Amino acid sequence: MTGLDAHDVEAAAARLAPVVTRTPALTALSLDQAAGWPVVCKAENLQRTGSFKFRGAYHHSASLTARERERGLIGASSGNHAQALALAGRLLEVPAAVVIPDDAPAPKMEGVRALGGKVVTYRRGVDDRDALVAETADREGLAVVPSANSRHIMAGAGTTALELLADHPGIGTLVVPIGGGGLAAGSAVIAKHVAPDIRVYGVEPKEGADTMLSLRCGQRIALPAPPSTIADGLGHSSPAPLTWAVNSRLLDGVVTVTDRDITAAMAFAFRHLKLVVEPSGACALAAILAGAVPHESGTIGVVLSGGGVDLPTFHRLIIDAPHRKEPARV
Numbered sequence: 001m002t003g004l005d006a007h008d009v010e011a012a013a014a015r016l017a018p019v020v021t022r023t024p025a026l027t028a029l030s031l032d033q034a035a036g037w038p039v040v041c042k043a044e045n046l047q048r049t050g051s052f053k054f055r056g057a058y059h060h061s062a063s064l065t066a067r068e069r070e071r072g073l074i075g076a077s078s079g080n081h082a083q084a085l086a087l088a089g090r091l092l093e094v095p096a097a098v099v100i101p102d103d104a105p106a107p108k109m110e111g112v113r114a115l116g117g118k119v120v121t122y123r124r125g126v127d128d129r130d131a132l133v134a135e136t137a138d139r140e141g142l143a144v145v146p147s148a149n150s151r152h153i154m155a156g157a158g159t160t161a162l163e164l165l166a167d168h169p170g171i172g173t174l175v176v177p178i179g180g181g182g183l184a185a186g187s188a189v190i191a192k193h194v195a196p197d198i199r200v201y202g203v204e205p206k207e208g209a210d211t212m213l214s215l216r217c218g219q220r221i222a223l224p225a226p227p228s229t230i231a232d233g234l235g236h237s238s239p240a241p242l243t244w245a246v247n248s249r250l251l252d253g254v255v256t257v258t259d260r261d262i263t264a265a266m267a268f269a270f271r272h273l274k275l276v277v278e279p280s281g282a283c284a285l286a287a288i289l290a291g292a293v294p295h296e297s298g299t300i301g302v303v304l305s306g307g308g309v310d311l312p313t314f315h316r317l318i319i320d321a322p323h324r325k326e327p328a329r330v
Contacts, residue, residue, distance in 0.1 A: 003151045004155060004185065005189060005193075006193035008154075009155045009189060009193075010190075011155070012152070012155040012159050013162055013163075015062060016058060016156060020048065020054065020055055020159070022163055023042060023044050023047050023163070024043050025040050025041065025042050025043070025167045025301075026273050026275075027040050027041070030272045031268075031273070034268070037295055039288060039301075040164070040167075040299055040300070041273060041275075041285065041302045041303075042160060042163070042164040042301065042302065042303045043273075043275060043304050044304055044305050044306060045277050046275075049084050049086075050080065050306055050308045051281065051305055051307065051308060052157055052183055052305050052306065053077075053081045054084040054087060054088070055160060056084070056150070056152065056154070056157045056182055057084035057087075057088045057145060057153070058156065059153070059156030060152035060153050061073055061085070061088040061089070061092055062088070062092060064143055068143050069092065071094075071140065071142055072089070072096060072140070072142045072143070073094060073095070074096070074099070074133055074137050074143070074144055074145070075096075075144065075147060076099040076100070076129050077098055078101060078104055078108075078233050078235070079100060079109070079308050080280075080308050081098075082100045082108060082109075082112045082117065082119075083112050085098055085117065085145055086098060086111070086112045086115035087115050088145075089115075090115050095116075096118070097118040097119075097140075097142065098112055098120065099129055099132050099133050099136070100112070100119055100120070100122075101122060101123070101124040102124070103124060104232070105232075105308060105309060105310050107308055108308050124226065146180075146240075147179075147182070148242075148243050149180065149243060150182075150242065151242065154182045154185045154189070154243060154246065157182045157185075157186040158186020158190045159186070159190075161303070164303070165191060165301070169195070170298050170299050171298060171299045171301040172198060172295065172296065172297050172299060172300070173198070173201065173293065173296075173298065173301070174191050174303075175284040175293055175301065175303070176202060176303045177231075177234055177281070177283040177305050178204050178211050179233050179236050180239075181202075181211060181239050181240055181244065181247050184211075184246075184251060185243045185247050185250075187303070188200045188246060188247065189246060199252040199294070199295075200250065200251055200252055201251065201254065201255060201287070202247065202253075202254040202255075203256070203283045203284045203286070203292075204255075204256050205235070205257060205258075206229075206256040207259075208227030208231070208234055208236060208237075209254070209256050210223050210227075210236055211239050211244075212254040212255070212256060214244065215248060220238055220239050220241070221238065223237045223238065225237075229259060230259045230279040231262055231280040231282075233279075233281075233305075234280045234283060253294070255292040256292070260322050261286040261289070262279045262283060262286045263317045263322070264321045264322050265282040265283070266279065266282045266321065267318040267321040268285070269285060270318060277309075278307055279317070280305060280306060281305040281308075284304070285304060288302055
């Protein structure tokens with residue numbers, strides 16, 4: 001038993017309807033030409049707090065009893081889950097603390113503070129993030145809201161795919177980024193329910209391919225060192241147990257992209273879709289543009305999962321992106 005089914009995602013959609021943005025699903029002939037197939041992009045970078053993470057953070061937090069969350073919420077994140085949790089706490093009128101790496105992009109930290117969240121920093125690769133969360137939660141009586149390893153998180157994240165498939169029922173292949181695996185798991189569950197013949201692929205940065213390697217081994221493995229990639233939100237060392245239970249059963253495959261692929265996709269999204277997408281958020285599009293995803297028929301659905309990148313970093317990355325001949329924007 002995975003502890004997650006389509007009814008969970010549908011229930012999450014009902015709970016989230018009053019608070020989430022139904023983000024647009026964008027198309028462009030220039031993108032179809034570059035990919036070789038019709039493509040539709042779910043622009044979760046336009047979601048509240050700038051990523052799909054708000055869906056899961058709010059759903060999980062709202063699923064707690066009033067007593068469980070009365071002292072406040074705490075979670076750990078590279079940035080997007082942190083902002084999502086801060087907003088969830090604000091809407092539910094409870095305090096929220098987030099444990100975030102001290103090198104996280106400035107807009108993500110500023111976003112947490114602007115929403116009234118408390119920021120606790122740690123040194124990536126040095127401090128034990130999960131231990132810090134557990135200690136703080138125990139000391140202050142806070143409810144832990146995981147970034148991925150939760151049935152409610154997975155269900156909330158899966159509403160992204162539920163919306164996309166409702167708007168574009170002809171999707172034959174769905175492509176999503178994999179970090180902790182919550183988005184992939186929730187998306188795969190609802191996609192296989194709505195369209196049993198659909199193929200669902202996850203995308204990881206080449207240097208952080210923990211899920212792909214785990215699938216090859218047939219069990220969860222841990223990378224020997226923290227991944228080094230510009231896609232900081234996908235820099236996980238091992239799949240989370242609950243998301244792995246779903247993804248190992250339902251995903252049709254996992255492919256990887258390089259940092260160069262990612263920056264090229266960021267530049268493409270800006271030029272042709274007029275979207276600012278962060279490196280982690282551009283991974284699924286990068287895989288499509290690189291021709292890494294098997295596809296046989298129908299439209300390709302792509303989740304652009306977030307847009308949390310500061311202006312100097314975005315400018316540097318797209319300016320340095322590998323040049324490619326692109327079709328005119330139409």
